Amino acid sequence: MSMRLPASARREQILDVSVQVFARNGFHSTSMNDVAEAAGVTKPVLYQHFDSKQDLYMALLEEAGNRLRTAVSKAVVSAANGKEQTEMGFRAYFRWVADDHDAFLLLFGSRANRDEESTTTIRRITAETAKAIAPLIAADIEPEHQRTLAQGLVGLAEGVSRYLVERGDTFDPEVLGQQVADMAWAGLRAVHRTG
């Protein structure tokens, strides 16, 4: 029924399609048949490329996480000082959300289902992001609090994005990123003073 594709191309296509399906409906509400149908193929084909539903899902999470990580870290290294890092970081984050928003929903959307394994992966991704932020927070407070507040800033970006993406709003990542960065940077300095 469907066009024949070489294995590697089919694998890519399945990944592409299933990001969308899982992002839209969540893990448990999406059956392998749904994925197969969306890919224009039947179920056993999926199992030629992935060991299990979980395996496919994990592959998606990893890929999405990688794209997020590289986007942000690339942006941050090009910055001179802390303030610029904050700005570049948030703008890159929102840029990623804007043009890879199925991946965002997959990782952080309301429908993101999380069993033991995916939870671990997603937490790792979040933690990595937080780790990148932590140094921006004044060093004169306890490292514990530093890490906690960094997680808060990640949550801030996440909350903003979830709100906008799930409403279907379009937004300019540069403007939004700048605005959120302003807010975050001022907050970071306040912690410095209050610490």
Add this chain to the structure above:
Amino acid sequence: MSMRLPASARREQILDVSVQVFARNGFHSTSMNDVAEAAGVTKPVLYQHFDSKQDLYMALLEEAGNRLRTAVSKAVVSAANGKEQTEMGFRAYFRWVADDHDAFLLLFGSRANRDEESTTTIRRITAETAKAIAPLIAADIEPEHQRTLAQGLVGLAEGVSRYLVERGDTFDPEVLGQQVADMAWAGLRAVHRTG
């Protein structure tokens, strides 16, 4: 096998127990048999009190949402100015997280399940919280951005809490709330200036 209880008491007990079970394992990984077992009772008893698994789950969400709402709004009304509202609000939020943390996990934990219906409910709860925060943000920026940033602050509190609760850390809600409030308040003023 289990002690007989009057209907209303049994219903309460089921709610109490299932908050824990669902919070710990998530919706899909928790079977009605699991809930029943945890309640020391058999499955049909659950269905005497709730129409379906979904129905039970929704009841839990509503209850948890109510406790959150009342905790925060009670705290906020007792405050004189914006800054104090911010402080009281965050402190009340973290107080709620600290002593009702199964409810927190149920609503906002990584394992929180979200099908169509629960997503709607949880979004409503988040939106209400954001609505309470929005007026604190400078009125001279577009209402759209105001709402967006308010969602961000909700995400901030959520992110911090999820991090701490899922690590099993204990924390002093007053100290943490004050620190986060400082950060948030400084951020809010920055938006004012930048708007």
Add this chain to the structure above:
DNA sequence: AAAGCTTGTTACCCTCTAGTAACTCCTATG
């Protein structure tokens, strides 16, 4: 103490869906 309501249990059914075995079909290559 027996009727009658309420609480609880046993033993199912039924659907849904992850995963697979066995087959067909297409296409590249000599």
Add this chain to the structure above:
DNA sequence: CATAGGAGTTACTAGAGGGTAACAAGCTTT
């Protein structure tokens, strides 16, 4: 043109788990 091997399909299994029908055991009220 014959054939090998990769790509895809049909048709199934198996098990989990939501939900229920029918029955048993307590209270309580007269």
